[in-house]
Amino acid sequence: MNHKSLNTLVVCCCATITAIAQPQKRNVDYVNPFIGTEVVRPIVCGNTFPGACYPFGMVQLSPDTKRQVKGGYDYLPSGYDHKRDSISDFSFTHLNGAGAQDLYDLMMMPSTGEADSLMYLDWYATPFDHNSEKAKAGYYAVRLLNGIDIELTASCHTGMMRIRYPEAKPQSLVIDLSYSEKNYWRGSHGCIDARVEMVNDSTLCGYRMVDGWQRCRRVAFYIQFSRPIHHWVTKGFGFVTDSTRMVTGPDTKVCLDFEPSTQPLLIKTALSPLSEANARENMLTENPGWDMEKVINHTEEAWQKELENITVEGTDKQKTIFYTALYHAYIQPNTFNDCNGQYMKANYESGVVEKGHTYYTTLSLWDTFRAAHPLYTLLKPERVADFVESMLRQYDSYGFLPIWQLWGTENFGMIGNPAIPILVDAALKHIPGVDAERVYKAVKGTSINEHLNSPWRIWNKYGYIPVDLLNQSVSITLELAYGDACVARLAKYLGKSQDYVFFHQRSQFYKNLYRSDKGFFWPKDSHGNWTPFDPVKYGETWYYPITENNGWQYLFSVPHDVEGLVQLMGGAKAFEKKLDEYFTLVTPPDPNGDFGGMIGQYTHGNEPTHHDTYLYNYTSHPDKGRYYMNQIMQEMYTDDAIGYVGNDDCGQTSAWYVLSAMGFYPLDAASGEYELGCPQLTKATVSLPNGRTLTIKTNRRNATQYKMRRILWNGHPLKGHTINHQQLMKGGTLEFVFK
Numbered sequence: 001m002n003h004k005s006l007n008t009l010v011v012c013c014c015a016t017i018t019a020i021a022q023p024q025k026r027n028v029d030y031v032n033p034f035i036g037t038e039v040v041r042p043i044v045c046g047n048t049f050p051g052a053c054y055p056f057g058m059v060q061l062s063p064d065t066k067r068q069v070k071g072g073y074d075y076l077p078s079g080y081d082h083k084r085d086s087i088s089d090f091s092f093t094h095l096n097g098a099g100a101q102d103l104y105d106l107m108m109m110p111s112t113g114e115a116d117s118l119m120y121l122d123w124y125a126t127p128f129d130h131n132s133e134k135a136k137a138g139y140y141a142v143r144l145l146n147g148i149d150i151e152l153t154a155s156c157h158t159g160m161m162r163i164r165y166p167e168a169k170p171q172s173l174v175i176d177l178s179y180s181e182k183n184y185w186r187g188s189h190g191c192i193d194a195r196v197e198m199v200n201d202s203t204l205c206g207y208r209m210v211d212g213w214q215r216c217r218r219v220a221f222y223i224q225f226s227r228p229i230h231h232w233v234t235k236g237f238g239f240v241t242d243s244t245r246m247v248t249g250p251d252t253k254v255c256l257d258f259e260p261s262t263q264p265l266l267i268k269t270a271l272s273p274l275s276e277a278n279a280r281e282n283m284l285t286e287n288p289g290w291d292m293e294k295v296i297n298h299t300e301e302a303w304q305k306e307l308e309n310i311t312v313e314g315t316d317k318q319k320t321i322f323y324t325a326l327y328h329a330y331i332q333p334n335t336f337n338d339c340n341g342q343y344m345k346a347n348y349e350s351g352v353v354e355k356g357h358t359y360y361t362t363l364s365l366w367d368t369f370r371a372a373h374p375l376y377t378l379l380k381p382e383r384v385a386d387f388v389e390s391m392l393r394q395y396d397s398y399g400f401l402p403i404w405q406l407w408g409t410e411n412f413g414m415i416g417n418p419a420i421p422i423l424v425d426a427a428l429k430h431i432p433g434v435d436a437e438r439v440y441k442a443v444k445g446t447s448i449n450e451h452l453n454s455p456w457r458i459w460n461k462y463g464y465i466p467v468d469l470l471n472q473s474v475s476i477t478l479e480l481a482y483g484d485a486c487v488a489r490l491a492k493y494l495g496k497s498q499d500y501v502f503f504h505q506r507s508q509f510y511k512n513l514y515r516s517d518k519g520f521f522w523p524k525d526s527h528g529n530w531t532p533f534d535p536v537k538y539g540e541t542w543y544y545p546i547t548e549n550n551g552w553q554y555l556f557s558v559p560h561d562v563e564g565l566v567q568l569m570g571g572a573k574a575f576e577k578k579l580d581e582y583f584t585l586v587t588p589p590d591p592n593g594d595f596g597g598m599i600g601q602y603t604h605g606n607e608p609t610h611h612d613t614y615l616y617n618y619t620s621h622p623d624k625g626r627y628y629m630n631q632i633m634q635e636m637y638t639d640d641a642i643g644y645v646g647n648d649d650c651g652q653t654s655a656w657y658v659l660s661a662m663g664f665y666p667l668d669a670a671s672g673e674y675e676l677g678c679p680q681l682t683k684a685t686v687s688l689p690n691g692r693t694l695t696i697k698t699n700r701r702n703a704t705q706y707k708m709r710r711i712l713w714n715g716h717p718l719k720g721h722t723i724n725h726q727q728l729m730k731g732g733t734l735e736f737v738f739k
Contacts, residue, residue, distance in 0.1 A: 036643030044596035046644035061159035097648025115255035138299030226266035329651035333360035366414035367649035385433030416479030485560035597645030605646020692731030
């Protein structure tokens with residue numbers, strides 16, 4: 001063999017070895033928790049957080065970049081803005097993508113000051129460099145400019161911190177239980193009671209009670225340190241005391257000093273909605289040791305398990321956006337029972353779930369009924385029965401189904417009865433463990449009982465919600481009509497013919513607010529008179545006929561009766577013309593923060609519009625809709641810190657992308673039908689729970705393609721523009737052939 005051949009062989013062998021040495025990326029490796037963390041302007045952003053959390057877990061341990069403002073702190077629902085360069089604290093509970101702020105429980109901040117001096121400070125913000133930040137599923141790390149290195153991880157009920165202090169500096173920690181936020185719906189609020197007790201020189205326990213967006217919220221905790229506390233200072237009811245073993249009061253704060261050490265300080269914290277004893281049990285059950293790498297790896301593997309039943313092919317950018325969206329969809333609903341099965345009911349009593357089951361909270365249902373919950377029925381059906389059971393338990397203890405449930409209790413965050421389509425959908429899809437008769441009792445009972453923003457006596461009397469009797473009247477009319485359609489659907493399935501007729505008739509009440517001479521749903525008073533209204537104008541949500549939108553954006557909110565809406569507008573041609581105007585009418589920007597990602601009057605930043613591009617399937621030009629779907633996915637979902645054009649709203653905006661990128665979407669979330677759209681991926685393979693496989697593939701060659709030649713199911717052309725859930729769950733191949 002000559003030298004040239006030998007050199008060639010060596011090069012080839014080295015290349016082969018290099019290729020072998022590089023591990024193949026798993027689904028979890030594409031998750032980028034920084035996506036959606038940058039605030040473009042208030043609210044119009046993903047409002048996601050970059051910290052550590054477990055799939056559907058209780059703890060979300062993440063940095064906060066809050067700023068002090070007059071009367072409290074500035075408005076930042078997730079607690080974090082990627083544009084900011086100071087971290088104010090690390091806290092153990094966060095909302096993913098919400099439009100309202102709450103939680104931020106158990107604020108901790110390491111410092112190189114001393115406890116005695118730290119106690120008299122009100123603010124602990126420390127600069128940091130974003131280049132030092134690292135985040136992956138279940139892990140976050142940062143270096144503060146004072147030289148402190150911090151790492152975070154989480155299990156389901158616990159959070160863990162590893163802190164490395166700089167040499168020759170004091171090693172201290174502030175724990176502030178008084179820390180709270182101002183909510184723009186309910187005004188000033190805060191901690192109303194708290195307690196911290198020193199169990200021994202390396203263990204603390206206690207609780208705090210907060211009256212905020214979520215009222216009377218109790219969080220118990222159990223904290224362990226890897227080395228003893230050398231000195232501590234406490235504050236309660238305004239009194240600062242040296243080394244008192246217990247402190248109480250709404251302003252409770254403790255500052256801890258630790259002996260200098262070259263070893264990192266490890267902190268384990270367990271939470272419980274019920275008691276310190278349960279928090280301790282959660283710690284002993286879930287994270288008894290001090291091996292942080294073990295917890296990091298365990299949580300990463302838990303995320304991989306959640307993500308691995310769907311494999312997609314496409315560019316690395318597409319995979320990053322896709323798997324991060326799936327990650328965001330799986331952060332919540334959140335586990336709310338302790339390891340022993342105990343949980344707090346919606347009426348503040350204690351309940352117990354059976355072994356092997358989970359009680360869930362953080363139910364942003366007005367957002368998530370549209371895509372996130374249909375996504376769960378497809379990809380996580382094994383969790384759906386517990387989601388449903390959790391909602392039914394609120395009905396049993398509280399009298400009606402959840403609207404916006406946070407930390408176990410109802411906060412009436414939105415309108416209508418958004419749990420109804422979720423429960424009806426699960427029953428009609430025959431999700432194992434879902435009792436259709438029990439579901440029907442709850443959805444019917446909720447539909448005929450009065451509660452905030454669901455005024456059924458007014459609904460029955462007028463056939464619409466009069467604008468002079470209730471704010472958000474147009475939106476509530478449309479939402480109630482949809483809920484009634486879902487109840488009617490389940491009544492029909494169960495053979496309850498009389499109920500079916502009653503609820504079906506009410507589902508048509510939406511027509512009573514359609515003003516044909518204006519071409520919009522229009523506010524009407526209790527005397528039957530139309531009232532002044534501008535369909536382009538945005539109003540303050542609680543004092544306007546439309547919720548978080550304008551008249552254009554609620555015009556198409558009749559998912560249960562699109563054919564009826566088409567006829568109401570004058571037929572298919574008139575309907576298409578109205579859609580064309582909707583997507584092309586440009587008006588001056590409005591300061592209302594709920595709007596982002598506008599195409600004409602369409603705004604992808606808020607949920608009621610999420611099905612609108614798919615309405616073109618009801619016209620003779622469905623490719624018009626695909627054009628806008630493609631534009632949204634190409635321009636409004638990115639792999640950087642901006643990420644989203646609007647609130648992720650507990651995974652709803654992410655779920656829209658996941659489903660749409662695969663090529664279908666539930667225009668009517670409780671119909672079991674998916675509208676066919678414009679897939680972005682080369683291929684997606686879903687491992688179904690019955691051992692079957694669903695494959696979606698395309699011949700898409702570039703990002704500008706959107707026109708469709710044909711769509712095939714198992715090699716045969718699909719008739720119509722939908723495919724149903726039962727077809728997909730049987731497995732098979734859905735093929736999109738682009739022109």
